[in-house]
Amino acid sequence: MSRFTQVLIGFALVAMALVSASSAFAQQPDDPGKPDARALEEKHQRMLGLFDVKGVVFTDADEAKGRLVVGVENRGLATAVQQRLKAFGVDPALVDIVETPPVEQMASLRDGVRPVQGGLQINFTNYLCTLGFNAVRDGVRGFVTNSHCTASQGGVEGTTYYQSLASTDPTPIGREAADPSYSSGKCPAGLSGKVCRWSDSAFVTDQTGGNASLGSIAKTAGIGSLTISDKFTIVGEGSAGAGVTVNKVGRITGWTRGVVSNSCVNVGVSGTNIVQLCQNMVTSSSVIVSPGDSGSPVFTIGSGNDVTLQGILWGGSTDGKMLVYSPMANIERELGALTTTASSSSASPPPPAKASIISPTPGSTLPGSSATFTRDDGVGVTDYSIQVGTSLGSGNLLHIYAGMPSSVTLTNLPTNGSTIYVRLWSYVNGGWFYNDYQYKAAGD
Template sequence: MTARFLAKDRGISLAAARARVAAEPRQTAQGARMESGLGSSRTGGSYLDGQGRLVVTVVRTADAGSVRSQGAVARVVTRSTQQLDATQRTVRSRLGTGFSALGTDVVANTVTVTVPAADVARTRTALRGLGGVKVVGTTARISPQANVYGGQQIAFNGYVCSLGFNARRGSTPVFITAGHCGEGYPTFTRNGITLGRTQAYSFPGNDYAYSSLTSSWTGVGAVDLYNGSVRAVKGSSNAAVGSAICKSGRTTGWTCGYVRAKNQQVNYGGGDVVSGLTRASACTEGGDSGGPWMVGNYAQGVTSGGAMINGRCLQVYGQENQTYFQPVGEILSAYGLTLATS
């Protein structure tokens, strides 16, 4: 997928793009070694240019020959990594938290400061007299996370589950997951950033819940395939027994099987009996709870539970998997939700 993007973006053949992608790890390692050899006072860093060549910057013209002899392109620049790092510290000292983004642009050999468009003049005044700084205004909102997809990990109270589907309640973004994940109204996080707080749950009897979604996240109408791509959600359906079906989850990723039976009751022990579940033969394990099930582009439900041996799904032991999911239609109806689609 990376090579196809590169071929399209750069207007080169797929074969050439694949060769460039294959070379990048070696070039990256070589650049790091050469930077280390020069030291932070004699180089401004290294990068790959638009033609896929390794470029190593040098502050002193005398170092250019050594760079070329090692097969890289030498480029003489004004500022060293040491100087740029010092400039970053000064910028941060002057601005405090008054910026959206801040960092070194190795190609431009500057420190770039991104601020809201309305703050450009103020920022330039605050940084007056400081060389090697570029101030950029933006009207975009920089968030700690951009998108969250079905099947990705959600954490709460020391436990993990999987997000089911993104949805809306009226005009408010929410997401659905398993009821036993939302039991007790926990707050969910992802990568240490708050996702939202459980708004309602039903378990046992049913096994579904929905949570708010904070403004730091965009709930996309798609499911993580765990191969670097996603599958768009176009709507929901209730696939027939015998249908091929797949699910996404943080532990076992994207796995597939068949719909085996509907309207199943499962006893999870301790008096926790759940009814109205669908049984399927895709592999799920601990942590996959709440994750989405799909037939084509159509949502089917969220993982409730399944049979395991030593914490592994049955296929590991040569048996057919027994996994149960809560049909999505009941969840949407119970809470007046609409699936996010794309």
């Protein structure tokens, strides 16, 4: 059977926080005719009420273009959207309205495989989903799949799971142990009548007696294949931004890939009052998702079969050419720190350490109106944010809320000899922590 619900996507920037979680804010535009990122985001937040308009798919703040974007299922909604924008105090002239297909939650069949690994079919009650990835949480082994792949989305009911079917192998492989509730208190201010979470995820304790492979995802014979030929090995966790190619393995469409087209998308689930905050959207010219792929691990491929875990898939468009996934930072924000690699379970991991600015040298004088700030990765850090401003803790020159790359270049720095303040945030073990730095602007 399939169990999926149509969803509408929307953009907003915070993340399984943001807070965040996995989003990538573009650098503040140089064009003086464009609103800066902070002003644009402030207008974007006013648009949250658009999710009450049936057929609105997403909202976005496009910092690169200095424009707001609203996705709708059909262009006939444009007038209604524009009227609501005026009511929210947002000039419709700043907003592009684009036709976008709706997104659906996925869930519907495959073989029993041992050891249990990511990408395999799982069976619960009368439904089918995909196992995301094995993990250790608070010293307990288990796996992660979608919250909507439980007996009831949000809240723990002790759902029992089988692989691949209870009818062919009635021995349980796991029991639901952690599934945070959805509540209005988790929604951003201005989003009324909704309940929210930062990820569609749940943790299931292992009942295989150790017959599960930590750090392994089933690898099929090729793109689109369902035949297991090898395994991918998880070597770390990451935060993919727009333009990055990501892969997934699911029980219906197998191994597929696409490009992250938008990050930190707020998603409204049609027919419910649920909004998923700060998710990532992936698109392709071919089919990459189908009902039953819910829970699929999403990852980037490094050397050989080594992969970096990015999150778990939970939704997709009706044409199968777009999928939505919850980033790892969001999942661990709600479920707590997870061990997802085999190597990290065999020895004590190094203590976590916040990321640091390695260039320019802290305390130095910047070279001019343009400067590139480069960070290291820290230890155990799964997401990064940066603020650059003319006062401590401000981000009036640049504010990347989450998904900061290893280097960012500013071209709008003052050249009056003033003090420039940089705050580098690190997401570690379910919380955000920062280091502060000071620089002297070029000039007198």
